[in-house]
Amino acid sequence: MEIIIDIDDPTPLFSQLIEQIKNAVIAGKLNPGDALPSIRQLANDLELNSKTIAKAYRLLERDAVIQAKGYRGTFVHPDAQKNCTIDLNEWVNEQLNKTIASFRDAGVTDSEIRIAFSNAMNNQKN
Amino acid sequence: MEIIIDIDDPTPLFSQLIEQIKNAVIAGKLNPGDALPSIRQLANDLELNSKTIAKAYRLLERDAVIQAKGYRGTFVHPDAQKNCTIDLNEWVNEQLNKTIASFRDAGVTDSEIRIAFSNAMNNQKN
DNA sequence: CGATGTACCATCACAACACATGGAACAAGT
DNA sequence: ACTTGTTCCATGTGTTGTGATGGTACATCG
Numbered sequence: 386m387e388i389i390i391d392i393d394d395p396t397p398l399f400s401q402l403i404e405q406i407k408n409a410v411i412a413g414k415l416n417p418g419d420a421l422p423s424i425r426q427l428a429n430d431l432e433l434n435s436k437t438i439a440k441a442y443r444l445l446e447r448d449a450v451i452q453a454k455g456y457r458g459t460f461v462h463p464d465a466q467k468n469c470t471i472d473l474n475e476w477v478n479e480q481l482n483k484t485i486a487s488f489r490d491a492g493v494t495d496s497e498i499r500i501a502f503s504n505a506m507n508n509q510k511n
Numbered sequence: 512m513e514i515i516i517d518i519d520d521p522t523p524l525f526s527q528l529i530e531q532i533k534n535a536v537i538a539g540k541l542n543p544g545d546a547l548p549s550i551r552q553l554a555n556d557l558e559l560n561s562k563t564i565a566k567a568y569r570l571l572e573r574d575a576v577i578q579a580k581g582y583r584g585t586f587v588h589p590d591a592q593k594n595c596t597i598d599l600n601e602w603v604n605e606q607l608n609k610t611i612a613s614f615r616d617a618g619v620t621d622s623e624i625r626i627a628f629s630n631a632m633n634n635q636k637n
Numbered sequence: 638c639g640a641t642g643t644a645c646c647a648t649c650a651c652a653a654c655a656c657a658t659g660g661a662a663c664a665a666g667t
Numbered sequence: 668a669c670t671t672g673t674t675c676c677a678t679g680t681g682t683t684g685t686g687a688t689g690g691t692a693c694a695t696c697g
Contacts, residue, residue, distance in 0.1 A: 397656060423671065434658050447618050456666045456671035474627060477619055481631040484610050488603055492573050495632060501600055502628055505607040506621060523686060549641065560688050582641040582696045
């Protein structure tokens with residue numbers, strides 16, 4: 386399990402991390418139950434800030450690819466392989482594309498769409 | 512028909528214009544067929560840039576509140592009063608609220624929603 | 638020629654946000 | 668004591684989009 390982070394890649398670092406871990410799971414290099422390096426450990430190895438690693442781990446756990454078990458460390462989720470192929474963002478993209486297309490058909494300006502979106506995001510806080 | 516623009520008001524100038532014209536229509540101070548000041552004329556009176564006025568007029572015409580008749584000038588739309596009460600943005604807000612709420616329920620991060628939204632807006636260009 | 642709305646070129650300040658960084662602290666279990 | 672993940676404080680940089688400005692030009696009609 387080697388992870389390579391390319392600083393020159395415009396892809397956000399935490400995204401690169403997520404990608405590589407998912408790929409390792411799909412390729413069978415990481416199997417359910419396998420222990421992952423601790424956040425601080427990995428941050429040290431990759432010379433990244435621990436917050437960046439933590440962000441990647443948080444998202445991976447949300448997608449049920451890994452499991453954080455507190456003081457015991459972080460492990461590959463039992464259903465990791467299956468959940469790796471589920472792309473939550475892809476679904477979000479589809480939904481948004483449909484919604485935005487309907488707005489444009491109605492003649493709504495991009496500016497107006499953006500403002501309404503911003504309002505929706507802020508008003509739903511909570 | 513007097514229009515007052517408040518520079519200190521955080522509300523965008525073109526929005527203030529739209530609001531006041533719509534209100535004038537609703538209040539019956541502007542009736543269908545009435546002529547509106549020309550873009551350059553109004554820009555001069557309010558000491559605003561003509562583009563700012565043009566933007567307001569463009570949106571008002573899209574909502575069928577006014578009608579631009581080229582060299583003849585701009586007039587209040589026959590169905591202005593009815594179309595003033597139709598708030599396109601309200602419908603947009605409802606749609607977005609529902610969509611965003613479903614994303615949040617699925618555990619999607621605000622950041623991810625914003626990025627997906629940004630992508631959807633840019634990728635659908637044409 | 639003058640006026641209309643409209644289209645294109647451009648610039649600037651301002652705000653919101655993403656990404657990444659750093660430090661400090663916490664509860665939980667070994 | 669030590670390490671685990673997590674959460675709070677914070678800063679800085681870069682990008683993106685808005686609002687508003689200015690200039691120039693066009694076709695159309697009087």
